[in-house]
Amino acid sequence: MQSDGQPPILELRNFSHTYLEGTPRASEGVRNISFRIQPGERVGIVGATRSGKSTVVDSFVHLLRLKPGQVFYRGEDVAVPGYDRARLRREVGIVFQQPESQIIEAVVGADVAFGPTAAGLSAAETRERVEESLNTLGLPYPEYRLRYVHALSGGQRRRVAIAGVLAMHTPVLVLDEPMAGLDPRGRRELLDLLIRLQKDRDLTLVVCSASLTDASLLCDRFIVLDRGSVVMDGPAREVLRDADRLAELDITLPEPVVGAREMQKLFPDFPTDLLTEDELESELLKRLGVA
């Protein structure tokens, strides 16, 4: 996890945040969160509702009233006066839980072009980015370029939102509940796409979810949040080993882990750090062979 002297790409240091602080409607979002994410890492931030996931996501690109000394991008404090927030937002791409909220333009092509244009790319480059992003997301450019966003289905709108972020070619991609509201096929396609993108572009990937099902296929490290604090942080298998604790925290477990927990009724020492059905199967066969 720690790499050679290079500063972490994202870092939170004792990050605490209270919404509407100092008013009677104040509510605490997160308390004392610290972690580092290195370039190229694939991290899942997992927790039930109100665990503080969205607060953490918003902090990455300075969407909150941040105090200095808490949030760092490539070793630089993002909350000091004069910090180039516009650049930060061009480098850390976020796909929010409700994709509708981040769609700015009424027409698909124009919306995907918004980021590249704002970043100062030429018309030709922008067009190329838009075409590439829409095609990658399975929305063929010639067909979807001029469609109205509000006339698309929920799943397609999410793809437009993702395309808008991909077109920015950000080194960091953050997705908040990317699978919510997608059907099984849509999920599988998005999952494949993210795995491919992460490899091709050497992305730093952060996936937030209340479910480990998808995160376990995408990420190799989990940070588990509970009521605004980090309760577990480590390699995926290590975190899955403590499946009972995860279940207590109201986190949806991946299917192999659910199966493994059932198996523990027969074999009390059955491991839960399984990432795929194949692993579950071979573990089970091993036990049956012995028994």
Next chain:
Amino acid sequence: MLELQRNVIFGQFVYTGSFVHRMDARVKIAATVVFIVASFLVDSFLGFAVLLPLLVAIVLVSRIPLGYVLRGSRLFIAFLVFILIFQVLFYPGDVPESDYFWHWGILSISREGLYTAGIIAARVILLYYVTTMLMLTTSLVDLTNGLELILGPLQRLRVPVNELVLVFVIAIKFVPVFIEEMERLARAQTARGVPFDEGGAITRARRLGRLLVPIFISGFARADTLTVAMNTRSYRGGMGRTKLRQMHASLSDWLILALVIAWTIAAWMA
């Protein structure tokens, strides 16, 4: 970054368990109406000065921090000041030459113009303040029930009281919902590179315009969802509906109402 909810508190409900919160909703509504009438009748600064201690007492007893109320009125006050500047500059009155401080074409600053603008400001602030305090201290349910009971007699004249009250209360209570929605939209768009948190007042205001269309769309969607939810729960207006909780105004409630009426009359006479 953008925390609009700090600057616009209209329509919010903040429970502190204070005496004001526990007062009978009908009495609070009646007192608000008395203040609204007073805002039309009182026409001297002395009159408003007489009302001031009573108004301050309300916020103190309610235990809602004064700073919160003031901060939450900032945008409203800014808007008011903007309008009053025009009111002063274009004051049309027949003013003797000696009363002008400055004069250019149809633009002028006169003693009378300033005075009238001041009185209007006091009236509008009073209106805004009492309705905001009513909503800060009265829950949605109490507000609805209170209004229905007060307007109940009109039902005999075939006025659809229940429906009217419902529409009124929903309209007001949706204001904070939309403010929150705007905040969410502004955050998401900022993340994509529309910098809502940078630039001067006018640039910021122009960017807010971008949020209008999505806000309207989500408004219609919300209204639609609410309608469906009410229909599936067999909402059919006030006909034959009874209340689980009856309202009881205590002696202290009536005394307070009497005090408010007496005080406003004193302010009117002043």
